[in-house]
Amino acid sequence: MHxxxxxxxxxxxQGCSDEPEKLQASLNAKGxxxxxxxxxxxxxxxxxxxxLIEPYAWxxxxxxxxxxxxEYFRCKGxxxxxxxxxxxxxxxVRYQDCSGSDKHSLPLKDGKEFIYPVLxxxxxxxxxxxGKRVVITCGHRCPEHNTYSDPTPQNRYSKHMIGAEAAFxxxxxxxxxxQIVNLIIRYYQEAPKYQAMKEYTEFKRYEKMEKTDVQTxxxxxxxxxxxxxxxxxxxxxxxxxxxxxxxxxxxxxxxxKEKVVFDWKQANxxxxxx
Ligand SMILES: [Zn+2]
Numbered sequence: 001m002h003x004x005x006x007x008x009x010x011x012x013x014q015g016c017s018d019e020p021e022k023l024q025a026s027l028n029a030k031g032x033x034x035x036x037x038x039x040x041x042x043x044x045x046x047x048x049x050x051x052l053i054e055p056y057a058w059x060x061x062x063x064x065x066x067x068x069x070x071e072y073f074r075c076k077g078x079x080x081x082x083x084x085x086x087x088x089x090x091x092x093v094r095y096q097d098c099s100g101s102d103k104h105s106l107p108l109k110d111g112k113e114f115i116y117p118v119l120x121x122x123x124x125x126x127x128x129x130x131g132k133r134v135v136i137t138c139g140h141r142c143p144e145h146n147t148y149s150d151p152t153p154q155n156r157y158s159k160h161m162i163g164a165e166a167a168f169x170x171x172x173x174x175x176x177x178x179q180i181v182n183l184i185i186r187y188y189q190e191a192p193k194y195q196a197m198k199e200y201t202e203f204k205r206y207e208k209m210e211k212t213d214v215q216t217x218x219x220x221x222x223x224x225x226x227x228x229x230x231x232x233x234x235x236x237x238x239x240x241x242x243x244x245x246x247x248x249x250x251x252x253x254x255x256x257k258e259k260v261v262f263d264w265k266q267a268n269x270x271x272x273x274x
Contacts, residue, residue, distance in 0.1 A: 073139025149237035
């Protein structure tokens with residue numbers, strides 16, 4: 001019992017031996033006054049307000065397939081493609097392909113690469129509605145690739161050269177191109193911007209069959225012209241696949257409110273080359 005008390009005293013004395021140093025330290029410490037205005041305690045921060053971030057263009061798209069952008073419209077020409085020959089007026093003409101889309105741009109508008117937006121909207125609509133991938137076999141064609149892939153005189157003024165035409169099929173629905181045409185027509189009936197505008201929502205059939213290279217009468221409204229190529233029609237170099245396909249041409253520029261016509265200068269001078 002005594003031993004216990006002795007131990008406790010020993011520890012207490014040990015503890016006391018630090019005290020004078022601590023006291024000295026606190027005497028040496030200098031305080032500093034904090035100046036505040038009356039009733040002011042801390043900086044007051046305004047309460048944060050929750051703010052929604054605007055989605056980026058690629059975020060507002062909720063389909064499971066990659067969004068169709070103008071990147072898919074780049075010229076399919078390649079310097080690796082072999083020289084093609086054709087007989088024109090009993091003479092053999094040789095055609096060489098362009099140097100590829102990494103050596104030239106898309107058509108330009110106001111200094112930026114440009115494809116008519118209605119084509120992008122339509123193809124994305126088709127992807128969303130069908131849940132299937134749209135395969136663009138031919139978007140922009142530079143003049144060299146345009147001649148290379150189809151040297152016939154009818155193709156000389158192709159709107160592919162000005163970014164106003166797309167050839168495509170839908171994967172998994174290759175043999176149902178009529179169904180795709182119906183969906184395109186439905187797009188015009190559903191899109192709010194065309195509401196109550198008959199020249200857009202109602203399609204007519206083009207009957208001047210001698211002026212076209214297809215057997216099925218094309219469909220058209222004010223803005224676009226749709227051609228359906230059957231399995232053995234329209235087999236140019238870009239369309240060597242075995243499927244029927246569609247070709248959509250822009251006839252009217254919604255933004256500029258003017259007709260879209262082929263223009264030599266736009267086709268040949270309005271894109272950048274490396
Ligand atoms: Zn090209």
